[in-house]
Amino acid sequence: MEVLIACAVPAFYLVLPLGIVAASEFSGIVSRVGPLISCYIIGIVIGNSGILPETGPAVLDTIASTAAALTMPFMLFPLNPLRVRALPKAAFVSMLFAFLSITVAAAAGYFLFAASVPEAWKIAGLLAGVYTGGTPNLAAIQAALRLEMNSYLAVHTADVMLSGLYLFFLISSGKTLIRKILPAYRSGHAGEEKISPLSLRTLKEMTRPEKRRSVAETAAAGLLVTAAGFALSLFAGNDNAAPAAILAISTLSILVSFLKRARTWTQSFHIGEYAVLVFCTAAGSMADLRRVFSAVPQILLYVGFALLASILLHLILCRIFSIDADTMMITSTAAVFSPPFVGMVAVGIGNRDIIVPGITVGLIGYAVGNYLGISVAQALRLFG
Secondary structure, X not given: OHHHHHHHHHHHHHHHHHHHHHHHHHOHHHHHHOHHHHHHHHHHHHHOOOOOOOOHHHHHHHHHHHHHHHHXXXXXXXXXXXXXXXXXXXXXXXXXXXXXXXXXXXXXXHHXXXXXXXXXXHHHHHHHHHOOOOHHHHHHHHHHHXXXXXXXXXXXXXXXXXXXXXXXXXXXXXXXXXXXXXXXXXXXXXXXXXXXXXXXXXXXXXXXXXXXHHHHHHHHHHHHHHHHHHHHHHHHOOOXXXXXXXXXXXXXXXXXXXXXXXXXOOOHHXXXXXXXXXXXXXXXXXXXXXXXXXXXHHHHHHHHHHHHHHHHHHHHHHHHXXXXXXXXXXXXXXXXXXHHHHHHHHHHOOOHHHHHHHHHHHHHXXXXXXXXXXXXXXXXXXXX
């Protein structure tokens, strides 16, 4: 019976996100909330209902850690090095300013909130990673640093609330204000590109006969890279094994992205998104709802400070070095959010020229996020 339960729990958490993605197609509520947040909510309900077996927490920890590690190969395989070389100079400089800004802001926030926020050095690492890359980096860095799950969910809750306000600001009054502060964009059409979000349509497309081989090849490459990363981490010792595994997986994934074959794996990004949903569901089930909400107020202040300070510093640097307003906004979007949001903001500010540079910056952010986040956390740990 115990063996049956041990197999049933992972199978349930692997399939549940599929049901949530399907529900988002037919339910207005799930669609508005989004699959990612819906996975957290359903996971929290399951975890706090008392229906999980005694072995549940250990199994969920394994599921969450494995899913977090698996997100990175699939998100990084599409990183075509030729895209990076073609990135306009203004976008490249603005990207560096965005990465520098969140590093400084997360570190400054640590010194302000370390006394009131437990494991603030780990939270600084999470913030540096998520506001460089995105949710896959947040999940991967949590797996590397082993931040207590309730604190992790409090960080993500605060991030969703505050970054959502920033997104609304950008596509409403923000674009007018920023365009008054920074120089105007100089037209230079770069073509259009779109990364569509995970949906039933994209999942169905993976099952088409002409796609099956590519999907299987992508999945096999991701599993192989993840296994190799974990194997290499064994040489780092027990204390450093988790961060070493995430960094090894990230490095191997970037190396694979140089292969021409990797550029044919068109479904890679969506497989990575599905792994993120599996992580979110398992992570939600590990949370104690009362402890999450009790941790939110203090962490909300830390996340709010880091996000606002990084945006202002990014804006100041772009002003000093004459980076145009639209480039600043799209690179900020790519860093704070992720590539799928780039198209939305580009349309919102009325400039489709910047979609390709924005998506490129977002993919670079995925690649850099784990290194930056773990480095920031380990550096601040020395002050603890």
